[in-house]
Amino acid sequence: MSAINEWTRRNRLIAFFALTFLLSWWPWPFYALGAVPTAFFACGPLVAALVVIGVAEGRHGYRDLGARMIRWRVGWVWWCVAIGTPLAVMALAATANVTVWGAPAPVLADVSWGALAVALAVRFVNPLDGPLGEEPGWRGYALPLLQVDRTPLAAGLVLAPAVALWHLPLVATGQLAPIALVVTVAITLVYVWLFNRTGGSALMTMVFHIAQGTGYAVFGFGGADAARMDWLTGALWCALAIALIGLDRAAWRRAPTSAVAASPAKTPIPVYHPEG
Template sequence: MSAIAAWTRQHRLIAFFGLTLVLSWWSWPFYAVGLAPVPFFACGPLVAALVVIGLAEGRAGYRDLLSRLTRWRVGWTWWVVALATPLLVLAVAAAANVTFWDAPVPDLASMAWADIGLLFALRFVNPLDGPLGEEPGFRGYAVPQLQQRWSPLRSACLLGAFAALWHLPIIVVGELQPIAIVVTFAITFVYVWLFNHTRGSVLLVLAFHVAQGTVSYAALGFTGADADRMDWLAGALWLVIAIGLVTLDRRAWRNAPPAAIPSVSAERVSV
């Protein structure tokens, strides 16, 4: 065990990314032959982070992650950004779908708002869902580790490429469209930008992720080709937003703020 811990301390990111794939993808081949109910587990990044932290940093690492998960005093404007931006993207995509492709107009009055509110709350605490399954690992652990070594821009590129690859099983089985690869890469820049501007708050990016997927296309009345088109429209908007953030806020991509790199004292290690 001491040898494993020593290797993990020297190769934190390799250990995290490798373990994330193993934990998330292990059921994929079994699903392909009908022996598993799902091809993919979204909790892989969360569990991988907890294991790597336990081996590499111990209690101090857990305290650091917990402090990020409870970091809510970041200014009310950032709460508005985190919660409103995904909803605004959804609204603009829906409006374009209705205006230019004659998709049905969403009947907001008939939507099950109580159910949507309950789903919104549950996504904060369900580790098998994307927000809690991903954010403590990807933003809470990987981003600070990456930014300790590289700029936020390079860190976002690396994590975006990995996150796109990580979604491969559910793309292959048709649960996500292939456009998700590009969208995942692009939206990673938005996540990193928000994380760094909120003093490394995992809670804020968690709220952003929850808001991003709680209102489904089906809830808006989009099905079939209309729902597929929403993926492309929303994806295009996220790509535009990511390019805009990189282009217009260049200073943010040069150096990470101290609060967005590991606060646990550790020797400089290889990837």
């Protein structure tokens, strides 16, 4: 066991990625045979992070991850960004879908807002769903490790294809459109930007994920109109990622210290204090 612990300490990223894919993908072949009801477990990144931390870091690692997951004092502007950006992308795509392609206009009065609020709250605490199943792993654990010896842009370009590939079972089983893999690459870069601009707050990326994953089913789109929304929102996310890289270059050169992983030996992550 000491040899396994030592190898894991030296190769935390490899161990995390390997375990994430193993835990998430193991049902896929059994699903194809009709033996299990799902092809994919979204909680793979969460469980992988907890296991690797337990083997390689111990209590201080859990403390660091926990600090990122509850880092809420980032300034009200960033709360607005985390919630408002995904909603704005959805609203712009829906507007284009209606005005340019003639999709039926959503009737917001018909939306069950109470049920939607409950669904969003459940996503906050359900480890089998994307936000809680993914964010502690991808952003709370893997991204700070990647940024130890990489710029945020380089770290994002490593993380983005890994996250996209991780979704492959959902595409293969028809639960996601193939375009989602390309969009995931772009949106992962947006997550990197938000994580670093909020001083390493995985809480903000989780809030962002919940808002982004609300889905345009709430607008009542179906059939070709819903498929078109995949392309419209995808184009907007790609455009936003490119704009952030081009317009906020400082954010991609160096991550804040609070968004970089500590040594596995004993050093805790610094506390982030938002400006103002």
